[in-house]
Amino acid sequence: MTNEMILExxxxxxxxxxxxxPADIKAETTFEELGVDSLDITDIAMSIEDEFGFEVxxxxxxxxxxxxxxxxxxxx
Amino acid sequence: xxxxxxxxxxDDLAQLVDTNDEWIQKRVGIKERRIAVTETTAxxxxxxxxxxxxxxxxxPDELDLILGATVSGDDISPSLACMVQNKLGATCLAxxxxxxCSAFLFLLETAAGYFARGAKxxxxxxxxxxxxxxxxxxxxxxxIFGDGAGACVLSAGDNYHDxxxxxxxxxxxxxxxxxxxxxxxxxxxxxxxxxxxNGQETFKYAVTAIANDVNALLERNxxxxxxxxxxxPHQANYRIIESAxxxxxxxxxxxxxxxxxxxxxxxxxxxxxxxxxxxxxxxDRGDKIILTAFGGGLANAACLLTW
Numbered sequence: 001m002t003n004e005m006i007l008e009x010x011x012x013x014x015x016x017x018x019x020x021x022p023a024d025i026k027a028e029t030t031f032e033e034l035g036v037d038s039l040d041i042t043d044i045a046m047s048i049e050d051e052f053g054f055e056v057x058x059x060x061x062x063x064x065x066x067x068x069x070x071x072x073x074x075x076x
Numbered sequence: 077x078x079x080x081x082x083x084x085x086x087d088d089l090a091q092l093v094d095t096n097d098e099w100i101q102k103r104v105g106i107k108e109r110r111i112a113v114t115e116t117t118a119x120x121x122x123x124x125x126x127x128x129x130x131x132x133x134x135x136p137d138e139l140d141l142i143l144g145a146t147v148s149g150d151d152i153s154p155s156l157a158c159m160v161q162n163k164l165g166a167t168c169l170a171x172x173x174x175x176x177c178s179a180f181l182f183l184l185e186t187a188a189g190y191f192a193r194g195a196k197x198x199x200x201x202x203x204x205x206x207x208x209x210x211x212x213x214x215x216x217x218x219x220i221f222g223d224g225a226g227a228c229v230l231s232a233g234d235n236y237h238d239x240x241x242x243x244x245x246x247x248x249x250x251x252x253x254x255x256x257x258x259x260x261x262x263x264x265x266x267x268x269x270x271x272x273x274n275g276q277e278t279f280k281y282a283v284t285a286i287a288n289d290v291n292a293l294l295e296r297n298x299x300x301x302x303x304x305x306x307x308x309p310h311q312a313n314y315r316i317i318e319s320a321x322x323x324x325x326x327x328x329x330x331x332x333x334x335x336x337x338x339x340x341x342x343x344x345x346x347x348x349x350x351x352x353x354x355x356x357x358x359x360d361r362g363d364k365i366i367l368t369a370f371g372g373g374l375a376n377a378a379c380l381l382t383w
Contacts, residue, residue: 037103038275038276039103039275039276039279039313039315041276042276042279042280043279043283043315043319045280046280046283046284046319046323
């Protein structure tokens with residue numbers, strides 16, 4: 001799966017959690033800009049597990065959505 | 077149920093720690109909580125027990141057993157149940173079960189064993205003075221908890237249909253250390269006796285527990301959500317319920333929530349919610365309900381019953 005495809009799926013997951021438009025979520029968007037806190041990140045990680053079928057460790061410092069894309073891509 | 081008169085708002089907490097009303101409401105779902113000023117845990121347990129007995133029309137001497145639950149008892153010994161027995165003037169067997177926030181459901185299960193052996197009436201009571209065991213300088217935990225007590229009188233019957241209990245023992249996610257003591261010989265750690273939680277792990281554990289337990293109960297009893305009047309969850313965090321609702325395909329309207337007014341009262345939260353529902357006329361005889369709880373242990377539980 002390409003990083004673009006992962007980003008698209010992640011943007012959909014994140015947008016659903018925080019009630020925003022997936023189109024506004026880019027690789028360079030920071031979680032801080034989105035108002036995403038540690039519990040949202042956990043919630044997102046659980047949905048990633050559902051969507052991609054593997055668990056991602058979220059205790060490391062994730063700054064941008066691109067960081068999360070890279071984390072998922074590394075598991076792929 | 078019994079809750080202290082003193083209301084502590086989010087604005088009040090903003091005077092103590094770096095937090096604000098908007099953040100707490102949005103992130104935890106709590107507007108205010110009750111905090112004990114002079115009431116002990118046993119006082120609150122007694123008041124809730126008395127109200128439950130009055131409501132049931134049962135006198136203390138008709139009780140076969142009192143089961144108590146608390147993580148914030150006044151004393152290690154006597155137990156909460158013993159002190160409630162004392163205050164009620166009852167003479168029956170009385171003891172506590174420790175399963176933190178899930179404990180009320182463990183009391184129901186324990187009571188079911190006594191009913192199977194012929195008990196007629198059992199009083200179950202959860203009472204908490206969480207304000208005693210939270211670190212009031214930690215904004216991550218002190219905004220979450222509240223004080224209060226809830227009780228139910230159970231009578232022999234066949235309305236307790238099914239239950240699920242899961243324990244995954246460990247202290248890495250939720251921990252409440254005991255008082256450190258003053259042993260001149262002890263050389264180990266002496267952690268402060270306050271609630272410590274790994275928020276992310278607690279969230280994940282709780283969401284999964286609610287979603288899985290509720291759906292498992294429905295499935296193995298051949299029921300759908302349409303058959304269930306209420307799902308009464310342990311009131312820990314609005315976002316846990318919200319996420320469990322999405323994950324488990326359970327509409328938010330099915331959940332009875334009062335966390336906005338009372339915060340997380342640990343073992344008291346489920347019986348407080350039940351009493352509110354009952355007194356508000358939102359529970360009728362014959363209604364099927366599911367109770368679901370999770371917490372330190374780790375221990376989670378759910379049960380299906382008919383009111």
